[in-house]
Amino acid sequence: xxRLLTVLAAGVPLAAAVYLPTASAEAQTAAATPLTCRSxxxxxxxxxxxxxxxxxxxxxxxxxxxxVTPLPGxxxxxxxxYCDVTVTLTHPGQGDHAKVRVWLPIDTWNxxxxxxxxxxxxAGDYGIGLAGAVKNGYAAATTDAGVxxxxxxxxxxxxRGQVDTVLLKxxxxxxxHEAAVVAKDVVGGFYGRSASYAYFNGCSTGGRQGYMEAQRxxxxxxxxxxxxxxxxxxxxxxxxxxxQVVMNNEKxxxxxxxxxxxxxxxxxxxxxxxxxxxxxxxxxxxxxxxxRRLIGTRVVCDGKELxxxxxxxxxxxxxxxxxxxxxxxxLWSGVPVGADLSGLAGVTxxxxxxxVKGQPFPVPAAWVQTWxxxxxxxxxxxxxxxxxxxxxxxxxxxxDKVIGTDDTDLSDFRRSGGKLxxxxxxxxxxxxxxxxxxxxxxxxxxxxxxKRVDDFYxxxxxxxxxxxxxxxxxxxxxxxxxxxxxxxxxxxxxETLPATLINADGQAVDRDLCSxxxxxxxxxxxxxxxxxxxxxxxPSRH
Numbered sequence: 001x002x003r004l005l006t007v008l009a010a011g012v013p014l015a016a017a018v019y020l021p022t023a024s025a026e027a028q029t030a031a032a033t034p035l036t037c038r039s040x041x042x043x044x045x046x047x048x049x050x051x052x053x054x055x056x057x058x059x060x061x062x063x064x065x066x067x068v069t070p071l072p073g074x075x076x077x078x079x080x081x082y083c084d085v086t087v088t089l090t091h092p093g094q095g096d097h098a099k100v101r102v103w104l105p106i107d108t109w110n111x112x113x114x115x116x117x118x119x120x121x122x123a124g125d126y127g128i129g130l131a132g133a134v135k136n137g138y139a140a141a142t143t144d145a146g147v148x149x150x151x152x153x154x155x156x157x158x159x160r161g162q163v164d165t166v167l168l169k170x171x172x173x174x175x176x177h178e179a180a181v182v183a184k185d186v187v188g189g190f191y192g193r194s195a196s197y198a199y200f201n202g203c204s205t206g207g208r209q210g211y212m213e214a215q216r217x218x219x220x221x222x223x224x225x226x227x228x229x230x231x232x233x234x235x236x237x238x239x240x241x242x243x244q245v246v247m248n249n250e251k252x253x254x255x256x257x258x259x260x261x262x263x264x265x266x267x268x269x270x271x272x273x274x275x276x277x278x279x280x281x282x283x284x285x286x287x288x289x290x291x292r293r294l295i296g297t298r299v300v301c302d303g304k305e306l307x308x309x310x311x312x313x314x315x316x317x318x319x320x321x322x323x324x325x326x327x328x329x330x331l332w333s334g335v336p337v338g339a340d341l342s343g344l345a346g347v348t349x350x351x352x353x354x355x356v357k358g359q360p361f362p363v364p365a366a367w368v369q370t371w372x373x374x375x376x377x378x379x380x381x382x383x384x385x386x387x388x389x390x391x392x393x394x395x396x397x398x399x400d401k402v403i404g405t406d407d408t409d410l411s412d413f414r415r416s417g418g419k420l421x422x423x424x425x426x427x428x429x430x431x432x433x434x435x436x437x438x439x440x441x442x443x444x445x446x447x448x449x450x451k452r453v454d455d456f457y458x459x460x461x462x463x464x465x466x467x468x469x470x471x472x473x474x475x476x477x478x479x480x481x482x483x484x485x486x487x488x489x490x491x492x493x494x495e496t497l498p499a500t501l502i503n504a505d506g507q508a509v510d511r512d513l514c515s516x517x518x519x520x521x522x523x524x525x526x527x528x529x530x531x532x533x534x535x536x537x538x539p540s541r542h
Contacts, residue, residue, distance in 0.1 A: 035106050037083035040189050044089065045181040051088040051097065057106075058082055065127035068149050076131035081106045083190065087182050089175075094166045098146035100179045102139065102186045103130045110137030113187055113195040114481075115179060115221070117142075117206020120150040120363050123171055124179075129201075139195060141183035145175035153366040153376070161374055168371075172403040173216055176209050180220040197488060201481060203227040203468040204431065207422065211439075212405045214420050214457075218413035223488040224420045225481055228428055228468050232332075232406050232435050234399040238372075238392045239332035240430065241364040241380070242323040243345035245388045248381050250318075252311040253356045257301030259341040261308065262291050262316045266337045267504050274534070275522035279503025280463040280511075282520040283539055284426040285434065287337045291316040319345060322432070325389045332392075333434035336426060338464065343429035357381065361430065371399070406439060408446040410457065420457040421484045423497060423513065425465030433461065440516060450517070459516040460497040464504065476502050478513070496536065512536070 037057035044050045060081045067073040083104040090097050101124075114133045116125040123145035133140035147155045147167050158164045180198070188194045200221045202210045210226025230236065247253050254262075270287035271277045281287055291313040298307050319341060322334030335341055346359040358381060369378045372391050383391070400406070413420065424436045440459045444450050462470060462478075470478045478499035486492050496512035503509055509529040514520055514536035526533030 035083070035104075035190065037085075037104075037106070039085075040186075042087050042182060042189070043185050045178040047091055048089045048178060049092050051090050052086075053088075054086045056084045058084060063127060063131040065131070068122075068126045070151060071126075074128050076128060076135065079131050079135050080108045082134050085186050085190070087186065089178060089182070091166065096146040096166050096170060098143055098170055098175045098178070100141065100143045100182045101130065102141045102183050103134050104139050104187065104190050105134050105137060108134075108137050109139060109191060111196040112138050112485075113141065113183055113198040114138040115141045115176075115183060115198070115200050117176075117200065117202020117209040117226075118145075119203070119205050121148055121153050121171070121366070122150045122205065123147055123175060123209075133201075138199075139183070139187045139191075141179055141186075143175045143179035145170040147171050151362045151366070153370050156366075156370045157374060157376070163371060163374070168402060172405075173212050176213060177217045177220060180213070180217065197222045197485070199481070199484065199488075200224045200226070203229075205230050207231075208233060208403075208405050210420070214410055214413040214418065215405065215407040218410075218416045218418060222418060223484045224418065225422075225484050226420065227423050227470075227480065228425060228431050229422060229436060230405075230431055231439055233403045234395045235332050235392065235404075236431060236435050237364050237367040238388075238395045239323050239364075239432070240344055241360060241368055241383075242332075242388070243319045243335065243341070244358045244360045244365075244380070245323075245383050245385065246315055246318045247345060247347070247358050248383070249385055250311060250315050252309075252315050253347045253358060254312045254315060254345070255301050255306070255347065255356075256342040258299060258306060258308065258312055259316070259345060261297070261299045262294060262313075263338060263341060264504070265289065265294055266291075270337065271504075274520055275524065276528065278509065278522070278528045279505050279507065280501060280509070281338045281426065282463045284336045284338050284463070285437070286539065289337060291320070315345075316341065323388065323392065326385055331389065333432040333438075336428060336433050339427040339429040340466065341429070343467075363430075367395075371395075406442075408439065408442040410443060410447065414447070414456045418456060419484060419487045421460075421480060421487065421494070422458070423460045423462050423465075423470060423478065423480055423499075425462045425467060425469045427464050427469075428467045430467040437461075437516065454493065454515065458494060460494075460513040461516060461519075462499060462501065462513055463511070463520065464501055470499060474502055475508050476500060498531065 037055050039053045039055045042050050063076040063079045065074045085102045087100045116129040118124045124142035130140045155167050198221045200210050207226040207229025210224040211229050211231050213220050266289040269289045270281045274282040294308045295310050295313050320334045323331040344361050347356045348359050350356050370376045424433045444453050470476050483494040499513050500508050510531040512531045518536040519539045520534045521537045
C-alpha cells in the first residue's frame, strides 16, 4: 500500500511516507453515459469560500511525479485514465489558500474514496499516493492545507514574526476535514452517486491526521488507516530533539557505526525473549539491555578501530530512556531499543581537525526553533537540560489543544460505525512506539476496556520495523488497507495482521502481527520464516 522514500535531508534521512495502496477492489459497472472531465460547481464547506475549480483529463499511462524537496521525483506506470480536479479554498478574511486535489478514475472506479495524508510538515500527497490509489480503482483525494512541503516550515510565522494561527489550524485539523467534504462532493458530482465507502490512509503526519479525523470529525470516514501516528504532537516533537540535547550536553558524539554497535548488541541480547532467536525483538518494550555492557569493546568503523567508552554508553542509555527533568521525572519515551539511533542522533562529518557536532533531524529542530522560539535561525545546540524541560512544557501549554491530537474519548467515532486500524513499527526511529501504546491504553481506560475498544479500534505492533516501514520498498509489507476494508465492509475484525518483516540478518520472514496487547511467541517448533510457527499471547508484563 505504500512506498517509503528515504532520502537525505541536510545529511539525515527524512522519513517521508508516501502511499502506494495495494488493497484494490473490483471496478463498478461502467457508466451508461461517458464521463466528462470538466470544471463544475463545488459546494464550499462551512466557513470557506471556493476560489477556483479546475479539471484536467489524463490519459492512461505513466504518471510523472515531480521532485518535491527533499524527495526525488517518481514515475508510476500503468495508471488508468483519470480526471484531476483541483479545488482551491479560502477562509474569508484569513488570507489562506488551500488546494484540494481529487483524482477520479474514468473507467475503473471501484465505488470508493481514499484520502491520502501527509508527512512531516506536508499536509498531503504530491502524486505518488494519488496515482497508486487510482491504479487500484479508488477515487483519491488530498489537501495541501495551504502550507509548505515536507521540511518547509517557512509558513509557520507571519510577517510580524508571530505564529500564523490560521495556517497552523489548517495543518492541524481544519483542512483535512474540508478535504473530506470537498472530495465527497466532487465524487458525487462526477459519478452521479456518492462513494459507497470513504477511507482515510496516512502514516506519520498522515497517521496523526487520521486520529484527528476520528476524534474531531467522526462522520468523515468509514475506515481510517493511521499508521505510526504523530499523536501527542506537542510532546513527541520536542522529545525527538532529546538525543541532540544529550550529545551536546555530554559533549559526546558517537558515530553512526558505534550507535549501530549498541543497537545490534541490544537486538542480539533481547532476540530470544519470544522463545527463539529469529533476528527480531518481538516486544521491544520488554528489552532492558544495559549499554554499559559494551564499555571497552573495540569496533572497526570506517577502517579505524575505536573503543566504546563509558561516555558513549551514557549517551545511548539516556537516548533509549528518553527525556527527563533534572530531578529525574520522565517527560516522554525515548528511541525504541532496536531502532536506528542515527536518525535522531545524527552528527556531521569530521572537520579538518576530526571534530564533529550534532546534526538534528529537521522536523523537531524546526518545531523548536520556529514554533517555540519563534526564531528559525536560533542555535539549538546550546539548549541545556533545564531549558529543554521548559521548551517541553511550553510546547504542551501552547499547542496541545491545537495539534496534540490526543483526545481519548472516541465515543462519537464508535457511534458512527467507523473503524480505526493502526500499525506501528517497534523499531521506529522517529516517533516512539510507546506514545501510540500509551494512547491506546488511555482510550481503553476511557471507554471500558480492551474488548470494547477492539470493536472499533485495533493496534498492531510490527517487530523490527522502522518508521512507516511496511510497504516501503524494503521488502517488509502488509495489506493493512485490505484488512481495514474487510472490517468496514464485511464486519470481519482483523484478529491478526499478516505481514512480511525483515529480520536483523536482512531475511524476509512472515509473521501474523498480534492485535495489541498480545505479542508473538514461538511455538517451540517450525520454520522461523513461517508465520504459523508463532502464536499471539499476553505479554508477561500484563
